[in-house]
Amino acid sequence: MTSRDVARAAGVSQATVSLVLGDKWRGRVSERTAGAVRAAAQRLEYRPNLAARSLRLGTARTVLLVVPALTNEYFARVYAGAERVAAEHGFGLVLYPSPEGVGPARDPFPSARAALDGVIASSMAAGALRAISGAAGPGAGGLPLVMLDSEPGGPGTAATVNPDLAHGMRLAVGHLAGLGHRRFAHVAAAVDSWTFRVRREVFDAEVGALAGGSAVRETSGLDVARGRDAAVRALTGPGPRPTALVCDDDLLAAGACKAVRRLGLRVPQDVSVTGFDDLSLATAVDPELTTVRLPAGEAGAAGMRALLAALAGEPAPSAELPVSLVVRGSTGPAPGVRPNG
Numbered sequence: 053m054t055s056r057d058v059a060r061a062a063g064v065s066q067a068t069v070s071l072v073l074g075d076k077w078r079g080r081v082s083e084r085t086a087g088a089v090r091a092a093a094q095r096l097e098y099r100p101n102l103a104a105r106s107l108r109l110g111t112a113r114t115v116l117l118v119v120p121a122l123t124n125e126y127f128a129r130v131y132a133g134a135e136r137v138a139a140e141h142g143f144g145l146v147l148y149p150s151p152e153g154v155g156p157a158r159d160p161f162p163s164a165r166a167a168l169d170g171v172i173a174s175s176m177a178a179g180a181l182r183a184i185s186g187a188a189g190p191g192a193g194g195l196p197l198v199m200l201d202s203e204p205g206g207p208g209t210a211a212t213v214n215p216d217l218a219h220g221m222r223l224a225v226g227h228l229a230g231l232g233h234r235r236f237a238h239v240a241a242a243v244d245s246w247t248f249r250v251r252r253e254v255f256d257a258e259v260g261a262l263a264g265g266s267a268v269r270e271t272s273g274l275d276v277a278r279g280r281d282a283a284v285r286a287l288t289g290p291g292p293r294p295t296a297l298v299c300d301d302d303l304l305a306a307g308a309c310k311a312v313r314r315l316g317l318r319v320p321q322d323v324s325v326t327g328f329d330d331l332s333l334a335t336a337v338d339p340e341l342t343t344v345r346l347p348a349g350e351a352g353a354a355g356m357r358a359l360l361a362a363l364a365g366e367p368a369p370s371a372e373l374p375v376s377l378v379v380r381g382s383t384g385p386a387p388g389v390r391p392n393g
Contacts, residue, residue: 055098062092069093075141075360090140114144115359117352118173122149124274124303125331126348130174130200133352141360143169150176170359174200174351175247196362198355203246204370211358211368213351215375217250220344221298223377224326225258227342228296232386233324234264237286237294239279239304242271251300251328268294272304279307280314287315287323295323295386302327302334305341309382320384330378339381347373 055073059066064085071077072089092098117134119127131147138145146168176199196210204212228236238255241248252269259267268289272282282304283297297312299305305327312323319325319339327334327343334341354371362368 057096058089058092058098061096062088064089073142075364078364113142114146114168115356116146116148116168116171118148118150118171118176120150120175122147125333126301126329126346127174129348130352130355133349133354134172134356135352137353137356137360143356143360145356168195169363170196170198172198172200172352172355172359173202174355175245176202196359196368198359198362198368200351200355201247210362211355211370213354213358213371213373215346215351215373217247217375218254220328220346220375220377221251221254222258223375224298224328224342224344225255225262227377227379228298228324228326228383229258229262229265231324231383232388233296234262234266234386235292235294236265236267236296236298237283238267238269239282239286239297239299239308240269240271241274241300241304243274248300255298266292272307274301274303276303276307276310279304280310281307283308283311284314287311287317293323296383297323297325299325299327302329302331302341302343305343305382306333306337309337309339309341319382322387324383324386326383334378334380337382342380342383343378345376345378347375 055066055069059069062069062085064081068077068081068085069089071080072086073093077086115134115138117131119130121127131145135145197208199206199209199212201214202212204214206212225236236255236259238252240252256267259265268286268291270282270286272278279299286297287293297305297308299308305325308325309319312319312325317323325341327341328346329348330343330345334343350373354373358368358370
């Protein structure tokens with residue numbers, strides 16, 4: 053399959069196909085024509101010769117996506133969203149799990165600036181990417197850098213794309229408060245990153261604003277077993293037992309549900325549990341998890357669009373993406389509170 057076949061299918065010239073698939077069409081062809089070319093290329097499963105075009109244009113047409121880990125489904129969804137947009141514009145996307153997690157990321161290439169056009173990083177600090185993106189920053193010899201689920205306005209960052217985490221935590225606490233819960237426990241991720249600091253700060257503010265509200269916190273590594281152990285500590289500590297466990301992600305929430313049962317209690321009759329992310333795991337446990345749904349795929353897509361804008365010399369749009377609360381069987385009225393109706 054060649055660009056000539058795509059041009060014939062779209063009813064345009066080969067030059068137009070090159071402009072569109074090389075992402076050089078703006079101001080030269082219409083949006084409608086560009087869409088027709090992309091649709092024809094997708095229908096014919098046409099893939100341009102990126103190596104030859106890179107030599108011709110002097111660019112790598114390759115973007116690096118850095119994530120803390122490959123074991124979390126959330127980052128797989130981020131990759132899928134970013135890769136879809138990258139492919140539409142003729143870019144390759146390389147996935148790189150940082151060996152140091154949220155800490156400083158090593159350059160995976162002899163020189164990333166020679167092999168890449170830009171970097172997207174999820175759930176990390178911008179400073180952790182210095183070895184890859186270049187300490188000079190965009191426009192001064194470094195690579196354009198777009199951050200996802202990270203502190204806005206990081207040094208050398210072209211744009212930041214975040215889910216509205218604060219609203220998500222407000223939804224979770226508000227839902228439980230509406231069910232009559234006043235004794236909370238926060239099963240918090242033992243990770244010093246912006247995304248988990250936001251959850252912690254908003255949880256404290258929301259519970260603190262509730263009349264009669266009280267809370268304890270137990271920290272945990274991001275896996276089911278350690279989440280279970282943290283929830284056991286929260287439920288067996290001094291003072292009245294919490295009736296609601298608010299967890300920083302679904303893995304911790306699954307562990308919290310195991311903890312409740314280990315103590316001879318029931319979810320949600322004795323203890324309600326909420327998670328964060330809405331992973332596949334949320335519907336694999338019994339009862340299914342009430343959780344905050346984060347738009348991971350859209351975050352990846354929006355991050356890739358922002359990076360493409362930066363590469364084209366256009367303003368790179370930052371964004372805050374809406375989240376929602378998915379109510380399932382792991383939450384119910386606080387013990388002793390009669391449900392409405």
